[in-house]
Amino acid sequence: MTAHIIDGNALAAKIRAEVSGRTAALKARGIQPALSIILVGEDPASQVYTKHKVNDSTETGLAATLERYPADMTEAALVKRIHELNQDPAVHGILVQLPLPKHLDAQKVIETISPAKDVDGFHVASAGALMVGRPGFWPCTPYGCMKMLESIGYDLRGKNAVVIGRSNIVGKPMAMMLLAKDATVTICHSRTRDLKSFTLNADVVVAAVGKRNVLTADMVKPGAVVIDVGMNRNDEGKLCGDVDFAGVSQVAGWITPVPGGVGPMTRAMLLANTLEAAETATAGQ
Numbered sequence: 656m657t658a659h660i661i662d663g664n665a666l667a668a669k670i671r672a673e674v675s676g677r678t679a680a681l682k683a684r685g686i687q688p689a690l691s692i693i694l695v696g697e698d699p700a701s702q703v704y705t706k707h708k709v710n711d712s713t714e715t716g717l718a719a720t721l722e723r724y725p726a727d728m729t730e731a732a733l734v735k736r737i738h739e740l741n742q743d744p745a746v747h748g749i750l751v752q753l754p755l756p757k758h759l760d761a762q763k764v765i766e767t768i769s770p771a772k773d774v775d776g777f778h779v780a781s782a783g784a785l786m787v788g789r790p791g792f793w794p795c796t797p798y799g800c801m802k803m804l805e806s807i808g809y810d811l812r813g814k815n816a817v818v819i820g821r822s823n824i825v826g827k828p829m830a831m832m833l834l835a836k837d838a839t840v841t842i843c844h845s846r847t848r849d850l851k852s853f854t855l856n857a858d859v860v861v862a863a864v865g866k867r868n869v870l871t872a873d874m875v876k877p878g879a880v881v882i883d884v885g886m887n888r889n890d891e892g893k894l895c896g897d898v899d900f901a902g903v904s905q906v907a908g909w910i911t912p913v914p915g916g917v918g919p920m921t922r923a924m925l926l927a928n929t930l931e932a933a934e935t936a937t938a939g940q
């Protein structure tokens with residue numbers, strides 16, 4: 656068997672086109688949807704990622720501002736700036752790029768973002784809303800994974816889903832979203848004994864670990880859907896996921912590639928969340 660590939664680039668392009676259309680409608684009402692991105696420090700990967708986010712936004716008609724601050728910025732100064740952005744009606748979304756320098760408490764900083772502008776979906780209020788099924792912003796990476804499942808018309812009801820990884824920004828919200836669609840969800844992590852015994856029984860596997868070859872062909876049920884969130888570098892320095900793509904694609908029914916899978920979807924869902932924040936903030940205006 657050779658798996659069908661779920662093309663994240665193509666699906667992300669579709670979502671961006673939808674966002675562009677809705678952005679044009681807002682602009683026709685005199686509203687410019689706007690995202691503020693805060694980057695603290697000089698992390699090279701973060702510099703690349705934030706540049707991508709600004710370019711994606713601009714191409715879609717959203718206004719994006721990248722604010723860069725030195726690595727020694729104090730928490731008080733950062734919190735003050737976020738409060739200003741919270742108050743600014745021209746700003747609809749606020750994103751603080753992670754990781755933050757070690758002297759800053761990332762969760763505390765995120766809690767200062769107004770939940771109405773939390774387009775990353777990392778605020779505890781956003782996490783709580785997802786947990787209890789109330790409206791709120793969903794974290795972009797698991798949200799993008801759900802869109803990928805939706806794009807193949809996959810019905811999660813009663814299916815066994817295994818999420819590998821339990822971070823607050825990927826694994827845990829991913830599990831909640833799958834649960835909300837009536838999957839039977841198992842969350843595995845570094846203390847899980849015999850990972851393979853869980854994945855072999857899974858109709859859907861989401862790998863969000865950050866280690867190469869966490870999922871290999873012998874661990875996958877024939878025909879399963881495999882979603883690879885991981886971002887790693889192989890020995891040649893090439894980007895690769897958590898899944899042994901060459902092997903697993905011989906067993907799985909569907910698989911997402913890295914690059915060109917979940918990554919572009921994460922970026923597209925950020926645009927969708929920002930647009931939604933702008934629409935909600937300006938409803939009836």
Ligand SMILES: NC(=O)C1=CN([C@@H]2O[C@H](COP(=O)(O)OP(=O)(O)OC[C@H]3O[C@@H](n4cnc5c(N)ncnc54)[C@H](OP(=O)(O)O)[C@@H]3O)[C@@H](O)[C@H]2O)C=CC1
Pocket residue numbers: 796819820821822823824825826843844845846847850863864865866869884885886887917918919921922
């Ligand atoms: N494509 C995209 O858009 C994005 C990709 N990523 C990538 O996804 C990956 C995960 O990110 P993130 O959730 O932030 O990472 P974290 O490091 O926060 O979480 C990793 C999780 O994997 C678990 N884990 C570690 N080793 C194993 C193992 N051998 N077997 C099973 N579970 C294990 C950890 O368990 P424990 O809790 O016990 O430590 C932890 O829960 C990274 O590669 C990251 O770069 C992240 C965000 C967006």
Ligand SMILES: Nc1nc(=O)c2c([nH]1)NC[C@@H]1CN(c3ccc(C(=O)N[C@@H](CCC(=O)O)C(=O)O)cc3)C=[N+]21
Pocket residue numbers: 704750751752753754775795886894913914915916917918919921922
């Ligand atoms: N506040 C915050 N929000 C985030 O969403 C956030 C963050 N901080 N910090 C870092 C992680 C990581 N992340 C990625 C998003 C897209 C790609 C992506 O588009 N990847 C491309 C490849 C890009 C390349 O070539 O390097 C792909 O998979 O095709 C990667 C990684 C978002 N993150």
